[in-house]
Amino acid sequence: MKQRPMVILTGPTAVGKSALSVALAKKINGEIISADSMQVYRHMDIGSAKITREEMQGIPHYLIDELAPSEEFHVARFAELAKTYTERIYERGKIPLIVGGTGFYIQALLYDITFTEQDCDPEYRSRLERLAAEHGAAYLHAMLREVDPESAQAIHANNKKRVVRALEYYRLTGEKISVHNEREHTKESPYNFAYFVLSDDREALYRRIDARVDDMMEKGLVEEVRRLKEMGCTGRMVSMQGLGYKEILAYLNGSCTREEAVYKIKRDTRHFAKRQLTWFRRERDVLWFDRGQYGYQDDNILADMISILREKQIL
Secondary structure, three states: OOOEEEEEEEOOOOOOHHHHHHHHHHHHOEEEEEOOOOOOEOOOOOOOOOOOHHHHOOOOEEOOOOEOOOOOOOHHHHHHHHHHHHHHHHHOOOEEEEEOOOHHHHHHHHOOOOOOHHHOOHHHHHHHHHHHHHHOHHHHHHHHHHHOHHHHHHOOOOOHHHHHHHHHHHHHHOOOHHHHHHHHHOOOOOEEEEEEEEEOOHHHHHHHHHHHHHHHHHHOHHHHHHHHHHOOOOOOOOHHHOOOHHHHHHHHOOOOOHHHHHHHHHHHHHHHHHHHHHHHHHOOOEEEEEOHHHOOOHHHHHHHHHHHHHHOOOO
């Protein structure tokens, strides 16, 4: 069976993916599927740096404003929804362009990794959530290190969602999730794809992150989180554990000052960008585009991307 085309545009947070993705979609007759764990939520616009209708410039975007903040979004749900939208895009005679910084989501779609209901144990997950609330993230990470040291090495202690997932998988299957991931990692993709990673000099990227956080505060991030809190959103929800939201929620709850919250958002976003880059370096078949080397000229980056897509017979 002929492999169908797919284009991925990813990179660390604040590197400039959104504007470039719209320009690329126009060039390749593409439609965009968001691979972002936060932009999927309605009412969470400022903190997620969500692309606006104007910025979309008429290009259809999927998995933006899809869920209520009370709903849980995870890799299995992403893969299920993204596959549905991928089929819809092909039916329209277009090319799916996957855009976002969540590498695990991209990997799941690109290599058609399957997830089943038996992979979930809500009761055990709730117990782990309680343990984390009572004893902290490091406690759960130590539990993971005992049963699956390889995963504990790969997953940061503060990435509670993935730590819980790894413990849950081990409990359900008796197999380390690192073994499962290694097996899945050797799968061949059913797509004829190009996997573009947009990057930048670390200092330039960190400056962009700091400026973006300042901009979010000016645009009303505190008011956005206050509204979510009034809607009944709590720190226990997956959506409210996102960067920017948990820190401002802590400020509104009196746990820290506004200045401390902003400092933590900037610091943790920089750490997050660093982990994203580490993830993409481990992935197969990625093509790196350093913005600085292109003089920050998106037109030049696009020209090289189009050449590669033609070489790969994606266009």
